[in-house]
Amino acid sequence: MTRYVVQRALQSIPLLLIISFILFNFTNALGDPMAVYAESRNRPSARDREIIMRRLGLDRPILEQYLIWLIGNDWMPPIDVYGDGSRLERGTRRGVLRGDLGISFVTRRPSWTRIEERLPWTLILMVPSYVLTVGLAIAIGIFSAVRQYSFWDNLITSLSFFFYSMPIFFVALLTIYIFAVQFKRWGLEPIKWGGTGDGTLGSLLQHMVLPVFCLVAIQLAGYVRFVRSSMLEVLNQDYIRTARAKGLAESQVVRRHAFKNAALPLVTLIGLDLPFLLAGAVVTERIFAWPGMGRLFIESFERADVPVMMAILMVLSVAVVVFQLLTDIVYTWLDPRIRYS
Amino acid sequence: MATRTDSLQGKPAERVLSLDPKQNIKGVSNFARSMRRLRKHRMAIFGIGLLLFVILYVVIGSLVIPESVSTYNDPRRKLQPPSAEHPFGTDVIGRDILARTIYGGQVSLFIGVTAMLIQILVGTAVGLLAGYLGGVVDFLLMRFAEAMLSIPQLFLALVALRIFSDPTQFPDFTFMGRRFSSTMIVIVFVIGLTSWMRVSRIVRSVVLSVREQEYVMAAYSIGARSWRIILRHVLPNCMAPIIVSATLGVASAILLEAYLGFLGLGVRAPTPTWGNIMGEANSYLDSWFYWFFPALFIMLTVMGINFLGDGLRDAFDPRSLK
Numbered sequence: 015m016t017r018y019v020v021q022r023a024l025q026s027i028p029l030l031l032i033i034s035f036i037l038f039n040f041t042n043a044l045g046d047p048m049a050v051y052a053e054s055r056n057r058p059s060a061r062d063r064e065i066i067m068r069r070l071g072l073d074r075p076i077l078e079q080y081l082i083w084l085i086g087n088d089w090m091p092p093i094d095v096y097g098d099g100s101r102l103e104r105g106t107r108r109g110v111l112r113g114d115l116g117i118s119f120v121t122r123r124p125s126w127t128r129i130e131e132r133l134p135w136t137l138i139l140m141v142p143s144y145v146l147t148v149g150l151a152i153a154i155g156i157f158s159a160v161r162q163y164s165f166w167d168n169l170i171t172s173l174s175f176f177f178y179s180m181p182i183f184f185v186a187l188l189t190i191y192i193f194a195v196q197f198k199r200w201g202l203e204p205i206k207w208g209g210t211g212d213g214t215l216g217s218l219l220q221h222m223v224l225p226v227f228c229l230v231a232i233q234l235a236g237y238v239r240f241v242r243s244s245m246l247e248v249l250n251q252d253y254i255r256t257a258r259a260k261g262l263a264e265s266q267v268v269r270r271h272a273f274k275n276a277a278l279p280l281v282t283l284i285g286l287d288l289p290f291l292l293a294g295a296v297v298t299e300r301i302f303a304w305p306g307m308g309r310l311f312i313e314s315f316e317r318a319d320v321p322v323m324m325a326i327l328m329v330l331s332v333a334v335v336v337f338q339l340l341t342d343i344v345y346t347w348l349d350p351r352i353r354y355s
Numbered sequence: 356m357a358t359r360t361d362s363l364q365g366k367p368a369e370r371v372l373s374l375d376p377k378q379n380i381k382g383v384s385n386f387a388r389s390m391r392r393l394r395k396h397r398m399a400i401f402g403i404g405l406l407l408f409v410i411l412y413v414v415i416g417s418l419v420i421p422e423s424v425s426t427y428n429d430p431r432r433k434l435q436p437p438s439a440e441h442p443f444g445t446d447v448i449g450r451d452i453l454a455r456t457i458y459g460g461q462v463s464l465f466i467g468v469t470a471m472l473i474q475i476l477v478g479t480a481v482g483l484l485a486g487y488l489g490g491v492v493d494f495l496l497m498r499f500a501e502a503m504l505s506i507p508q509l510f511l512a513l514v515a516l517r518i519f520s521d522p523t524q525f526p527d528f529t530f531m532g533r534r535f536s537s538t539m540i541v542i543v544f545v546i547g548l549t550s551w552m553r554v555s556r557i558v559r560s561v562v563l564s565v566r567e568q569e570y571v572m573a574a575y576s577i578g579a580r581s582w583r584i585i586l587r588h589v590l591p592n593c594m595a596p597i598i599v600s601a602t603l604g605v606a607s608a609i610l611l612e613a614y615l616g617f618l619g620l621g622v623r624a625p626t627p628t629w630g631n632i633m634g635e636a637n638s639y640l641d642s643w644f645y646w647f648f649p650a651l652f653i654m655l656t657v658m659g660i661n662f663l664g665d666g667l668r669d670a671f672d673p674r675s676l677k
Binding site for chain 2: 023028029032033036040041043044045109176178179181182183184190191195278290293296297301311312315323327334335
């Protein structure tokens with residue numbers, strides 16, 4: 015087992031290198047990062063531009079830039095800032111491998127602090143909605159599966175199909191329209207939305223209601239279908255018949271014998287989906303003006319802020335790889351039938 | 356909810372077991388049997404109905420309402436609620452939303468279908484190569500697919516779209532008397548090339564199981580060439596999962612286009628799509644008709660495709676209970 019984990023961990027190193035290389039080439043092709051500087055208040059002259067380019071290493075070939083991003087340039091030959099050898103500066107970047115994700119082109123502060131500011135907001139929104147989603151999906155999925163082809167099962171199946179096909183902006187705009195715009199017209203207290211409130215907990219919770227509702231409505235459908243079908247698969251197994259035959263109460267059969275086994279594929283699904291919570295919900299955050307990671311990505315994307323984009327993407331990729339490994343480990347722990355060698 | 360009454364139960368069984376040569380002469384292919392199951396799948400039929408409705412809407416709509424209506428703007432009649440003259444109302448610069456959902460729908464559906472074709476083509480090619488050749492090729496291709504899968508597709512698509520949609524390099528073009536933004540073509544490739552990974556994994560896994568079959572060994576031993584084995588023996592076995600992922604691929608392509616359009620970063624003017632109409636309407640929440648109708652069509656299309664895709668999955672795999 016230990017050997018398997020170590021092997022998998024070692025395999026993920028080349029994977030992350032490939033990911034980072036693809037992304038680096040991609041994000042750097044986005045356009046002229048100097049355009050951001052050109053728009054700033056003290057617009058640099060052509061000569062200053064050149065100096066900034068050299069300091070940032072943007073004049074180097076892309077492969078060298080990738081190397082600098084990866085392992086820093088503080089050990090490389092000093093940078094010839096003016097291009098004529100009159101001033102040499104040592105590089106200050108330490109590279110991603112030594113925990114330096116680079117400086118944002120826009121805010122001139124470390125990319126990591128940008129992420130640190132936004133990540134909590136994303137988690138405040140995504141974690142409760144995800145917990146709600148999975149909890150409800152298990153309850154509804156089991157309810158539906160044990161009543162296969164009944165009225166309730168058909169209703170739940172149709173509804174989950176319906177919500178599964180809803181684009182999230184449709185749900186979001188509809189709920190805002192009904193609960194904020196129309197409520198006001200009907201003389202009811204409209205639910206506040208947009209932003210995160212005035213800093214008190216009550217106001218934060220109120221602002222969370224609509225986005226959390228939308229995220230749950232959208233995600234729930236897929237999970238309900240998944241729980242239902244894996245429950246149905248288990249309920250057809252021989253050991254369920256055995257459990258019933260030996261006189262166990264139906265609730266015991268469903269909870270202890272069926273659900274425990276049906277939960278295994280669910281664990282995999284959750285493990286693979288969890289890291290993507292960090293990415294936030296781009297569209298939802300946009301609609302509800304929520305200052306999360308999705309908005310941060312769009313903002314840095316619109317300004318070609320390459321270091322911040324790279325930082326976000328790399329944090330995500332590392333999370334995905336780590337969670338894949340964790341899922342595998344948890345799976346062997348939960349299901350003793352599986353042994354990796 | 357596939358009605359599984361074929362082969363060994365019910366009427367068809369009699370025919371299979373019949374000794375009357377006249378009845379057995381034709382035989383029933385697996386594919387024909389699957390299609391018969393599909394016809395009995397109520398939700399799949401409902402899905403096909405929805406899709407037909409949407410397709411007829413954009414086709415007949417464009418025959419009744421000329422394209423000029425969708426571009427004609429009159430700021431004096433902006434954001435008018437639905438009326439007899441404009442059944443879906445008008446948008447922020449006074450264009451008829453009904454006409455725009457028709458012509459935007461054509462573009463959205465076009466993007467969905469062509470992006471799916473690219474996705475399937477690339478995915479199948481990569482899956483076949485990786486599965487059949489194995490070794491280093493397999494390792495590299497699958498690591499590459501894994502790398503692409505671990506980044507949210509929306510992020511990848513946004514970046515790729517920006518790189519290839521420089522209006523100076525890719526100007527608007529005219530086709531059949533209509534002007535289109537070149538971003539429409541770019542987005543097809545961007546969506547296609549960022550969504551082939553799952554298909555390639557499915558195809559690869561089928562190839563790996565088929566490769567070990569005796570008939571492949573037999574074909575190999577009588578001297579069949581690799582490409583012949585791939586095309587005649589391996590590929591037909593991949594058809595069922597490919598058809599299912601192709602169907603669902605159209606839905607996810609349409610949705611991705613809609614999300615990109617909604618963020619204002621998708622297909623650019625003058626080409627309308629359901630997605631970018633939503634993007635414009637986003638700031639006019641009070642004018643519900645502005646965003647409601649394009650979103651409704653996106654939903655109907657995606658729902659139709661999902662129903663059909665689910666039906667196809669049941670039809671091809673009678674064991675699945677979903």
